[in-house]
Amino acid sequence: MGLRYKLLYLVLDGAADRLSDPETTLEKASKPGLDKIAKYGLCGAMYTVGKGIAPESDEAVISLLGYDPHEVYTGRGPIEAVGAGLSLREGYEIAFRANFATIDPSSYRIIDRRVGRSLTSEEARQLAEALDNLDLGAYGGYARVKATIGHRAVVIIGSRTHRLSPMVENNDPAYERKGLISVAAKEFQPFLKEVKPLDNTVEARITAELANLFTRKAVEILDKHPVNEERRRKGLLPANAIVLRDAGGSIPKATPLNTKYNCRFAVLAEMPVEIGIGRIFGADTIVLPPPTGDPRRDYEERLDATLKAISKHDIVYxxxxxxxxxxxxxxxxxxxxxxEEIDKYFVQPLLENRPSRLAIIVTADHATPPSVKSHTDDPVPVVFNAEGVAPDEVDAFTEKKCYRGRLGVYEHGWQLLPDIYRRFLAE
Incomplete structure (x- = not known):
């Protein structure tokens, strides 16, 4: 199980912007740590899933770990469920990614899909408990609900008596279902949608009916909940609905990361989707605490956990x-x-305390340009930095400069880690 280097695989969520933007946040940011890694490293760019695909984080992260998501992906819902510590009774339960949202309960018009990002995790926990184990009144149906972080939650629609199918639409109008993947809708009406089956099976029809029953019952319960009455008194938006998307009915199955790379592999993550991916793909998964809002404290905590993981593992994501x-x-x-906060409180101290023979990859899971306000299919910058590996001419970690680096442009994210492993890490 020997590697020439240990590897830190650092992914900055949504850090990239568009190559066509006149100026990007990476170009404007003061980030001497990231720029140093690029200056003394090999740089390139990468389409995290593929050209023309603006990926959600789940399929992007699966790709970054070296798996073709088109071969192993089963939907976002099951990944979030595993990340939240839930199991799935395959064939009889369908997991959805969910957000608490604010709606007009008389018309189901959506006022805010994320409750103004103001819902606390504790408020969400109380709301989820009011919905958990809800009897749906048809087909032996029930709902399991678990809040995760902030406005986010997981909803599992199940049946004690009937088989179910993940092939149903979202009730979230902002995302359209394309097979098991959801893509951002270019235009949409701001109303909760009726969940409809995507194929002509009994299983999909029953799943859609149960999801719609859950949606209506959830609004009735949440709108009058004491948490929301208190929020209204404070002038805050009520979290009086749940939007559902990304249904899935099974857990992905693939070669575990430890086996794939013949090493001890760790994943450090704070969000349920990355936690779920780490667990599903067989890594030693280390759950980071949710951010406190104090960047110095948060990143010092994350760096400490990272250095501890590096001491015990060969590859740390x-x-x-x-x-x-x-x-x-x-x-x-x-x-x-x-x-700039990541650079100041995580990257620069990392470089000051860098263990010997530690190689570093830095990249992003996708672009989230402020000019677009959503994920895009633009290539993201990549740098590989290791002692004894000659650098190229790139002097800063930016989209345009890295694109011209000697690593070249990876057409698919799942090519990056296996290529770096083969060329630089494997004995």
């Missing part, structure tokens, strides 16, 4: 969330600040 949300919100300055 670390996923840092910071830049993605301000990209979705179109906030260029805040996204720039988030990148």
């Amino acid at each position: 670390v996923h840092l969330k910071g830049p993605d949300e301000p990209g979705h919100d179109g906030d260029f300055e805040l996204k720039k600040k988030r990148i």
Whole structure:
């Protein structure tokens, strides 16, 4: 199980912008640590899933770990469920990724799909408990609900008596179902959609009916819940609905990471989707605490966990969330600040305390340009930095500069880690 180097695989969620943007957040950010890694490394670019695919984080991360998501992907819902510590009774339970949302209960018009990002994890936990084990009143149906972080949750629709199918639409109008993958809708009406079957099977029809029953019952319960009454008193949006998307009915099956790379592999993550991927693909999965809002404390904590993991493992994948949300919100300055915080409190101290023979990959799981406010299919920058590996001419970690680096452009994210492993890590 010997490798020439240990490897830190650092992924900055949504850090990239568009190559065509006049100026990107990576270009504007002050990030001496990341730029140093690029200056003394080999740089390139990568389409994290493929050209023309604006990936969601789950399929992007699966790809970054070296798996073709088209071969192993079973939907976002099961991954989030595993990340939240839930099991799935395959054939009789369908897992959905879910958000608490704010709607007009009389018309089902969506006021805010994420409750203004103001819902606390504790509030969400209480709301989820009010819905957990809900009897749906048909087909032996029931719902299991678990809150995760902030406005996010997992909903499992099950039946005690009937087989179910993941081939159903989302009730979230912002995302359209394309097989087992959801893609951002270019235009949509801001109303909760009726869940409809995507194929002409009894299983899909029953699943859609149960999901719609859950949606209606959830609104009735949540709208009057004491948490929401208190939020209204404080002038905050109520979390009085749940939007569902990304149904899946089985757990992905693939060669475990430890076996694939013949080494001890760890995944460090804070969000349920990355936690779920780590667990499903057989890594030693280390759950990071949710961010506190204090970047110095949060990144010092993450760096400490990273260095401990490196001492015990050969490859350590670390996923840092910071830049993605301000990209979705179109906030260029805040996204720039988030990148600068990662550099100041994680990357620079890492370089100061870098263990010997530690190689580093830095990249992003996708682009989330503030100019677009959603994920795009643009290539993301990549750098590989290791002692004894001659650098190229690139002097900064930016989209345009890395694109011209000597690593070249990877057409698919699943090519990156196996290529680096073969060329630089394997004895």
